[in-house]
Amino acid sequence: MKNIVILISGTGSNMAAIVQAAEKDSWEKSLGVRVAAVISNKQNASGLSWLHANTNSSKIHTEVLEHTQFATREAFDAALMSRIDEHAPDLVVLAGFMRILTPAFVTHYAGRLINIHPSLLPAFAGLNTHQRAIDAGCKFAGATVHQVTSELDHGQILAQAVVPVLQGDTAEALAARVLTQEHLIYPAAVAAFFKP
Numbered sequence: 001m002k003n004i005v006i007l008i009s010g011t012g013s014n015m016a017a018i019v020q021a022a023e024k025d026s027w028e029k030s031l032g033v034r035v036a037a038v039i040s041n042k043q044n045a046s047g048l049s050w051l052h053a054n055t056n057s058s059k060i061h062t063e064v065l066e067h068t069q070f071a072t073r074e075a076f077d078a079a080l081m082s083r084i085d086e087h088a089p090d091l092v093v094l095a096g097f098m099r100i101l102t103p104a105f106v107t108h109y110a111g112r113l114i115n116i117h118p119s120l121l122p123a124f125a126g127l128n129t130h131q132r133a134i135d136a137g138c139k140f141a142g143a144t145v146h147q148v149t150s151e152l153d154h155g156q157i158l159a160q161a162v163v164p165v166l167q168g169d170t171a172e173a174l175a176a177r178v179l180t181q182e183h184l185i186y187p188a189a190v191a192a193f194f195k196p
């Protein structure tokens with residue numbers, strides 16, 4: 001059985017979409033892969049409560065590793081790597097994991113580390129993507145699933161979804177429209193990663 005480890009920091013709705021797709025589409029049988037663990041760098045991440053309430057929690061290992069407990073970014077990433085590697089991951093999925101990763105971390109998981117970013121990359125890498133798309137007068141916005149490399153929000157594009165930017169859109173309204181598409185493309189991209 002192959003293993004997926006998902007990293008979250010907050011709501012974890014993309015994580016939930018992946019966990020639900022794995023269940024609904026029987027990934028264990030159809031793809032020989034399972035979500036082995038979900039790790040959060042924040043104790044109060046509501047994604048963890050969702051998991052406990054909505055899944056057979058004995059099947060998916062959950063863990064909190066707070067970055068505030070570590071003196072340096074390198075020390076946190078090293079500890080995180082050792083927690084992740086306990087699950088022998090074939091794929092590490094960043095799902096709203098709001099941390100800048102060290103080169104050592106990215107190199108360690110090269111080719112098996114993916115992220116979802118709420119813009120049509122290479123446009124709007126970084127933060128505040130929706131407001132920046134509105135301010136730039138974009139007619140379309142979206143989300144991108146990509147391989148993670150040492151350059152922030154770069155790396156091979158695996159999937160994208162496009163939504164319209166509507167007249168009078170707020171960043172919140174646009175974010176919600178994009179997020180519904182994230183929930184479709186991220187599970188599909190994870191499944192595609194394991195398809196022969």
Ligand code: GAR
Binds near residue numbers: 015118143
């Ligand atoms: C998602 O919109 C994701 O694209 C974004 O954070 C949100 C997390 O939502 N990620 C980034 O901005 C990464 N730079 P979720 O916790 O409900 O999945």
